[in-house]
Amino acid sequence: MTEKTFSIGELCAEFDVTPRTLRFYEQRELLSPIREGQKRIFTARDRARLKLILRGKRFGFSLESIRQWLELYDLGDSQVTQLTTWLEHAAQQMDTLREQRDELQDAMTELQDLITYVERDLEVRGAAEAAE
DSSP: OOOOEEEHHHHHHHHTOOHHHHHHHHHTTSOOOEEETTEEEEEHHHHHHHHHHHHHHHTTOOHHHHHHHHHGGGGSSTTHHHHHHHHHHHHHHHHHHHHHHHHHHHHHHHHHHHHHHHHHHHHHHHHHHHHO
């Protein structure tokens, strides 16, 4: 039985990425398609890795962290090291995202307060001009 393969166009369409993105991931050793001249043939493994890469990016992981984590897949320990490492990084990233959320919430609250202040100030100025 032949393994399912994917063209660069198929993966780009499925994951809404550009060919340049896939070539960049290949250059960063995140993907390793089969090369036939200039043509790239992606395997089911490449497809799964791309899905993990994009998910990792969405969660804020660096490409280098993602690459290191993906390399742990082939250690032969039923991915225990890979999953343990991922769990540690995920917990750290969750803390970072919570801090960013709190900082963003503080900034939004402060901005809303300023918007309210300026709106009231403009109302007062408008009322003062109307009274003149």
